[in-house]
Amino acid sequence: MILAFECDAENVAMCAPDDVSVLFEFHPIFESIPWLTRTHFLIVLAALLAIGLMYFGLRKRRLVPGKFQLVAESAFNFVDQGIAKDVIGKGGERYTPYLLSIFLFILFGNMFEVTPLVNFPVTSRMAIPAFLAIVTWFIFVIAGIAKQGLGYFGHLLWPPGVPVGLKPLVGIIEFISTIFVRPFSLAVRLFANLVAGHVMLSLLLGTAGIFVWGFIQGDLGFGKALTGGAWFILGVGIFVFEILVAFLQAYIFTLLSAVYIQTSVHPEH
Amino acid sequence: MDQAAAEALKGALAVIGYGLAAIGPGLGIGVLAGNAVQAMARQPEAAGMVRTTMFLGIAFTEALALIGFVLFFLA
Amino acid sequence: MTDVFLLAAEEAEGGGGIQFLLPEPAELYTGILAFLIVFLVMWKFAVPTMRKLMDERQAAISGQIEAANEAKAEADKLKADYEAQLAGAKGEANSIVDAARDDAETVRADLVAKAEEEAAKIREKAQADADAEMSRVLDEAKSEVAGLSVTIAEKVVGDSLDSDRQRALVEQYLNQLESE
Structure with missing residues (x-):
């Protein structure tokens, strides 16, 4: 069984x-617990991998780092220097724990897409992106209120530096874009990228497997085997591309969270 | 009307709708990224700021394509 | 017909569509729990440990640089000491050589003086010997001459004179000659 659905291969x-x-929903592992599927297991595994990287990287910490420590340190520096301090600026290091958490959690969740034998990104289930986007929303709204008081919403609705005639229009657009579109696009971007990647990979590689296997069994003709080979080559190309996407989406989610926090913390920019 | 034909038509229309929704953001992101590259090439010292602004702009522009993606599933 | 229609509609409603876009509650709870654990670990353990590690590394590196600077300063000081000692040793050696040269000079002068003295002594002695010899030869020759003169005179005069008186006469004459 390569694909979970019937295929009229002829x-x-x-x-x-x-x-x-059907590509995203699995049967329960135990019949008695209907909600417990493979997805839950993978979500927990992503969290454990993120924790494990930091734990084993820092268990025997030395001034001259070992391999694990080097990986953990580069992940930390990438988020701390490259995102938190670079984007948010002064006071950005306060947000490093959150940014590092979402970066590693999303990265490992995404990487399941291109992990052989797993091949399922948990971030392609709306639960993860939506939750993380809502957390980011709370953080930047609360940071904005803490910095500017309730004037935060006032600035959104009545933006400074805009001609008076345009203020209501720009204000409404700004308000909607900040309060609704930001978390929505943040969640859907990650979700859509991973869904698209997973669909492409499973259909291309699954179809290739069915066609080639059918040819070997003698059920399908040689033309089908050739088509299967073409799908396989395309699938491998996309597989490599998806490795990049998995990293890039984790980076973009983290970077945009930082940018949104920055606009709340330093509104003058 | 035949139920299966109606379903197929609905799916095809949804695909066309998403394709149309992707045109604008595609062009927009292209223009945006191209100009950002130009800006970074002209002023490499401002690359960090340009990159951040570029991602912010891409996030805005891409939102339209993402809404199209959602509507594709809603259809 | 109507039943089939309803079934198809229900299936479309339940399977795909908006259901696919909404988070499934069970997965949401698992996700929240997993993420909270990750965040707690990062917040309480990973990030503070990393910061401590970075600080330690910074301190270690600056400490090492400081230690290296100290070691260099010490080495410089030692080098200066050695150079001073070397210069002192060279001066001492020079003075020793000078002293030795002075000593040798004195010894040489002594030796030369002694040798000259010796030579002078030898010369004096030789002179004295030569003088003594000359006076002895002269005395001998005088007495010989006196004897010969007496003999000649005897031959001439022919034994007329008392030999002793004649000798005394001649000697007196000769002494007269000498004193003149």
Whole structure:
């Protein structure tokens, strides 16, 4: 069983399910616990990997770092220097724990997409991106209120430095964009990228497997095997691309969280 | 009307709708990233600021494509 | 017909569509729990430990640089000491050589003086010897001459004279000659 759905391999160029959610929803591991699926296991595993990297990287910490420590340190410096201090500026190091958490959690969640035998990014389930986007929303709104008081919303609705005639219009756009579009786009961006990647990879590689296997079994003709080979080559190309996407989306989510926090903490920029 | 045909038509329309929704953001992100690269090439010392602003702009522009993506599933 | 229609509609509603976009509650709870644990670990353990580590490394590096500077200063001081000692030793050696040269000079002068003295002594002695010899030869020759003169005179005069008186006469004459 390569794909979870029936495929009319004789008549189609590529197997596709009628409903895309069969690629994302799994049967329960135990029949008695209907909600516990593979996804839960992978979410916890992503968290454990993030914790494990830091734990094993810092367990025997030395001034001259070992391999694990070097990886943990570069992840830390990447977020601390490259994102927190660089983007937020003064006081940015206060947000390093949160930014490092979301970066590592999303990174490991994404990397499951291109991990052989796992091949399922937990960030392609809306639960993770939505939750993290809402947490980021709370952080930047609370940071804005802490910095500017309730004038934070006032500045959004009545933006300074804009001609008076345009103020209501710009204010409404700004308010909607900050309060609603930001968390929405943050969550959907991550979700959509990983969903698209997962669909492409599973359909291309799954179809390739079915066609080539059918040819070997003698059920399908040579043309189908060739088509399967083409899908496989394309799938491998996309696989490599998805490794980049997995990293880039984790980076962009973290970077945009930092940028949003920065606009709240230093509104003058 | 045939139920299956209606479903297929709905799916096809949703795909076309998403394709249309992706045109604008695609062009916008292209222009935005191109100009950001120019700005960084002209003033490499401002690269950090340009990059941050570029990502912010991409985030705004991309929101439209993301709304299209959501509507594709809602359809 | 109506039943089939309803079933199809229900399936479309339940399977895909907006359901796919909404977070599933069970996954949301797991995600929240997992993320909170990650955040707690990062907040309480990883980031403070990392900062401590960076500070320690900074302190260690600056300490090492300081220690290296100190060691260099010490080495410089030692070098200066050695150079001073070396210069002192050179001066001492020079003075020793000078003293030795002075000593040698004195010894040489002594030796030369002694040798000259000796030579003078030898010369004096030789002179004295030569003088003594000359006076002895002269005396001998005088007495010889006196004897010969007496003999000649005897031969001439022919034994007329008392030999002793004649000798005394001649000697007196000769002494007269000498004193003149």
